[in-house]
Amino acid sequence: MSLYKIEINDFFTSAFSVDCVIFGYEDGEIKALLIQRGMEPFKHFWAIPGDLVYPNEDLPDAASRILHELTGLSDVEMHQSHTFGSPERHPQGRVITIAYFALIRITDFEIKASSWAEKAQWVSLNEIPALAFDHSTILSSTYELLKQKLTYEPICFELLPERFTLNELQQLYEYAFNTIMDKANFRKKIKPLHLTPLNERQKNVKHRPAKLFKFDQSEYLKSVQDDNYQFKM
Amino acid sequence: MSLYKIEINDFFTSAFSVDCVIFGYEDGEIKALLIQRGMEPFKHFWAIPGDLVYPNEDLPDAASRILHELTGLSDVEMHQSHTFGSPERHPQGRVITIAYFALIRITDFEIKASSWAEKAQWVSLNEIPALAFDHSTILSSTYELLKQKLTYEPICFELLPERFTLNELQQLYEYAFNTIMDKANFRKKIKPLHLTPLNERQKNVKHRPAKLFKFDQSEYLKSVQDDNYQFKM
């Protein structure tokens, strides 16, 4: 490539990838789904599941395909996070990557490493090792985005089991925002969500079992439309 | 490219661009800075200023360079918006684009179309014509992002003149959120921002001129740190 005249074809020498930051919640901790790379570069490093996008593939399709190939997950609705494009971020050439993220219920899915992923595993956010490429940055900035969204969208329910106790819900927020909330006041705060109480209780606890609730998405969307309700944690 | 074996080099056939969505505020309306394209494709169409990124150029650098080349603007701090990557979005090949956005004071800058931009002009969001590529989508989703940010970050001051009246501030919010607010209550709401009152007043108005204020960013950041203050409109 000449310094003085850059041809149009000189631009078409880049690749791009998607990286799928999948969050789950287990044992009172938020975890990310990581894979261990089975090929160079960064062979044997832990990484966010991601790969190059086919030249004719749409980005959301690529995200679904790649997540499935590497971890076995399918039918996961992903949303866009940020894009990372430093020229030095990939040793093999110019590769910019678009991060996607999703929240899933860990127990609803079976993880199975395949393709070039040696392992696939949930890792607590407190125990993230050194990651390949700039994946540490991608993970942490996507987690910040998640925390931001938690404050104005009721997406926490995508992490919790379908039936949950109010305490479990509260603990999730306490973990994410690193605070302690008053139990009674927390319940008042989530009143407008109209969580559906079930005729079921917690099992195998050595104290009074709490009632189980579930979140009704359509009910929520209706109150957003009808009452102009705006969720705010 | 074979269907059965895709070589690594087959991936390095894409290009990417940045598009710079620049918002300003004038005559009580939010406007976007648009250019008229002087070359194919979409010649003579209006578009968000943007272009291809050099193979070794970092994304923020590219955004600054391209914005300057097309509109003459420099020293504009831009933030990332979303990335758009549909395979059909660019007629000349696979080009994904990373949208950036910035808020600026219209009067602080001089717009000058150059390079392949035939014109560069502020256009009210109410009067946006059909745009090149998928730029209509990029503009509207970036505006949604802006409105979201306006609710939890005091960035409105980047749009207003350095010295502004409280009414001007209120009108900006009323425009963005499409609501009407009570004047007295609005002032209470912004009390925690500790806007600095100046010994100056509005000029050339045919009624009692309002006092001018300015926003002290460092003061704000201090109260975020010290008092754990969280701005919320």
Next chain:
DNA sequence: TGACTTATTGTAAAAATTACTATATTTAGT
């Protein structure tokens, strides 16, 4: 049964929001 633990409800004080009123200040016109 009773001790224990946690769930759930309640209450009252404090703080923030809302709707509205009153007053002050400046311009423009007589």
Next chain:
DNA sequence: ACTAAATATAGTAATTTTTACAATAAGTCA
């Protein structure tokens, strides 16, 4: 210089929301 008009600015009281804390209920386990 005075007055009317317009708007800035401050204040007030009712309402709602938030907060801190207390009381009660309902299970488990020995």
